[in-house]
Amino acid sequence: MSVTIHDVAARAGVSVATASRALSGQRGVRQENREKVLAAARDLRYEPNVVAAALRSRTTHTTGMVVPKIANPFFATLVEAVEKELQGGQRSLLLANSHYDPETEQQQVRALLDRRVDAMVLIPCHRERSREVMEAAAARVPVIQLDLRVDGFDGSWVGVDNEAGILRVVRHLVERGCRRLVFVGSEPTDSAAQARLDGYRRSAGESGSDVLLGDFSKEWGQCAAQRLLARAALPDGIVCGNDTIALGVLSALAEAGVRVPEDVRVTGFDDIPYAELAQPPLTTVRQPQDQIAAEAVRVLDARLAGTESAARRIAITPEFVERASG
Incomplete structure (x- = not known):
């Protein structure tokens, strides 16, 4: 037969209401009684009925x-x-x-x-x-x-603030001498994709029209990099919509023998755990x-x-x- 809260209350020498308040952590229970109830619950190996408690309190926690x-x-x-x-x-x-x-x-x-x-x-x-x-x-x-x-x-x-993050990335690349930027991002079906695309177009100025859009995947990053490699000249800075895209870009560039950052600089967004482990480690924007x-x-x-x-x-x-x- 399972132990009930009535058994706990009897063992502790308190009312059922006091035992219930003590076990649920509510106020209005003297410390002495709270300790007695908790000790009784441990001794009897009492397991509260979570469903019943939820129905009474109208909360499931x-x-x-x-x-x-x-x-x-x-x-x-x-x-x-x-x-x-x-x-x-x-x-x-x-x-x-x-x-x-x-x-x-x-x-x-x-x-x-x-x-x-x-x-x-x-x-x-x-x-x-x-x-x-x-x-x-x-x-x-x-x-x-x-x-x-x-x-x-x-x-x-x-x-x-996604736009602020992209603005900081573009400013950094321009300060490093990049003049031919390209944005590799996701189709703006979600708000972050839209905000990062908008941020790039606003901050990159006249060069902000060079955009490749797919999805937030490593596979898309690899595909986009291959398209850039097929051009007559590579950009000198690639702004990626997230770190996963950037990892794909880095992979494809490495396979083609393109040096990063000597030949082209690459940035990401999010600072996922793998960003620091990339080769080379990824410059990115960290979300706290x-x-x-x-x-x-x-x-x-x-x-x-x-x-x-x-x-x-x-x-x-x-x-x-x-x-x-x-």
């Missing part, structure tokens, strides 16, 4: 999170940062992957809502087509957009993921506590990281 592609090193690291922040508040993370497909994203969000998550952290996979599911989720629980955001959705967002995660969880906490209802938009300035490739 869980947060849902949907990312476009967990295999992307940047998203994987960001998930870890969010999970760490939530664990500090004794909450759990339920994670789902949209695979950059708005229909899959919608299914995953619905599944998490059906599990009665208290709030949601969403990295929307499409700047336009993700709007419907964002609005549906926000109608039920507090929602925050992380890194990417949806056009026309009046909700909270935390990420970096711990800070992004902390701000996002803080905004959600305020919404859950009812102390803040207005939408917040927090753009954090990224950090330029100079290494050997640029």
Whole structure:
């Protein structure tokens, strides 16, 4: 027969209500009684009924999170940062992957809502087509957009100033003598891709029209580099939309015998764990993921506590990281 909270209360010599408050960490319990309850729970090997507790408190102490592609090193690291922040508040993370497909994203969000998550952290996979599911989720629980955001959705967002990051990269390359720049990025289906493309075109001036667009993959970086190698003359600076693209570019250039940075300088964006291990180590823009995660969880906490209802938009300035490739 399983141990119940009534058994714990009897063992500790307190009321069931006091035992319940002590086990859930609520205030209003004398320290002496709290210690008795915790000791009794340990002695009896009491395991609380999480489902019943959730029904009583109307909270599951869980947060849902949907990312476009967990295999992307940047998203994987960001998930870890969010999970760490939530664990500090004794909450759990339920994670789902949209695979950059708005229909899959919608299914995953619905599944998490059906599990009665208290709030949601969403990295929307499409700047336009993700709007419907964002609005549906926000109608039920507090929602925050992380890194990417949806056009026309009046909700909270935390990420970096992508345009400022690209501006810093272009300025650095120009200061190093680069005059023939090219941008290798992703088609602007998400907000980061659009912002980085816009930032490049604004900061590169007259040369800002030299753009190759595909997706945020190493394979696209290799393909784009091969197109550049087929030209009569190589650019002297390649601004990549993210580090994964840059790794593909570096790979193709190395295979063709092109020296980096002597023949061409290459930069990335994100500072994923592999960036420093590239050959040569990648000059890039670092997104402060711990800070992004902390701000996002803080905004959600305020919404859950009812102390803040207005939408917040927090753009954090990224950090330029100079290494050997640029």
